[in-house]
Amino acid sequence: MATEQDFNDDITACLSVLRSGGLILYPTDTIWGIGCDATNPGAVSKVYALKQRAETKSLIVLVADQRDILKYTTQPDLRIFDFLKNVQKPTTVIYEGAIGLAANLISTDGTIAIRLINDDFCRHLIRRFRKPLVSTSANISGAGTPAIYREVDPHIIAGVNYVVNHRRNDDTRFHPSAIIKWNADGTHTDIRS
Numbered sequence: 001m002a003t004e005q006d007f008n009d010d011i012t013a014c015l016s017v018l019r020s021g022g023l024i025l026y027p028t029d030t031i032w033g034i035g036c037d038a039t040n041p042g043a044v045s046k047v048y049a050l051k052q053r054a055e056t057k058s059l060i061v062l063v064a065d066q067r068d069i070l071k072y073t074t075q076p077d078l079r080i081f082d083f084l085k086n087v088q089k090p091t092t093v094i095y096e097g098a099i100g101l102a103a104n105l106i107s108t109d110g111t112i113a114i115r116l117i118n119d120d121f122c123r124h125l126i127r128r129f130r131k132p133l134v135s136t137s138a139n140i141s142g143a144g145t146p147a148i149y150r151e152v153d154p155h156i157i158a159g160v161n162y163v164v165n166h167r168r169n170d171d172t173r174f175h176p177s178a179i180i181k182w183n184a185d186g187t188h189t190d191i192r193s
Contacts, residue, residue, distance in 0.1 A: 010164045011125055018129055022161035023047060025138055025152065027170070028062065029090045029119035030177045032149055033135040034160060035062075041102040047134055048104070050159040053141035055104050060092050060113045060177070062135045064126035069114055072100050072132060079186045084116060090177040091115065094191065105134065115177055121166050137176065147173040 014024050021043045024035045034050060036043035038061045048055050063069060069076050074097030084091060098105075098112035106112055115135070117123050126133055137145045138152045146152045149168045157163055179191040 007121065007124075007166055010121070010166050011128060013162050014125055014164065015129055017161045018043075018131075018133070020161075021046075023050065023159070024162045024164060025157060025160045026122070026125075026164040027119070027149070027167040028122050028135055029115075029117055029174075031174050032138040032146055032152055034138050034156065035133045035135055037129075038062075038101050038105060038132040038134045041104050044102040044104045044134060047136060050156065051136065051139070051141045053136075056108075057141070058107050058111075058113055059105055059134050059136045060115055061101065061105065062115050062117045062122060062126060062133045064117055064123045066116065068126075068132060069095070069116065072114065073097050073112065074099055077182060077184070077186060080182050083182075083188070087178070089175075090118060092177045092179045093188075094179065094181040101132070111181075113179065121164070145176060147175070 017024050018037050021040050023046055026033060026035050034047050036047055066081055073095040076095055080093060092113050092115040094111050094113050096111050098110060138156050139145055140153060148171055178193050180188040181191055182188050
């Protein structure tokens with residue numbers, strides 16, 4: 001059984017890797033993800049290379065608090081926060097006007113996919129790191145998405161600098177987040193439900 005010390009050891013190890021531009025493999029509020037400093041373009045490039053994914057395909061950014069969305073987007077519609085309070089599953093929102101993030105994370109139209117995280121480990125890690133994290137499914141591009149740690153491709157495990165111990169033995173099958181595009185009129189378009 002994991003202890004608070006194990007949890008803290010994972011956080012400390014992750015912080016060291018993230019600060020040096022490395023990659024982590026970690027559990028999120030959805031599936032296991034490959035993560036890095038979302039403000040470091042070199043680290044983001046490593047994620048694309050490991051996944052064998054074109055840099056034109058977007059990655060998701062995780063933040064811990066509402067104020068982080070205000071910091072990394074130019075003019076978010078504040079109605080999104082009321083909407084997010086009422087959704088039942090983790091939901092990633094595509095915002096316009098991305099700022100302060102690695103350029104290779106931002107879509108050519110200036111949008112960015114951000115999820116306000118609802119997971120104790122991730123929230124704690126992001127708050128301690130004081131920067132948002134990249135989160136993308138822990139798979140080679142085009143391969144199946146692993147729902148649990150044991151399904152993660154050994155190539156991915158070998159390609160990161162640190163694998164979080166927290167929840168490795170958890171066989172609860174999580175699913176990718178919903179993705180919506182928030183529209184200027186306060187409505188949303190479902191991208192992935």
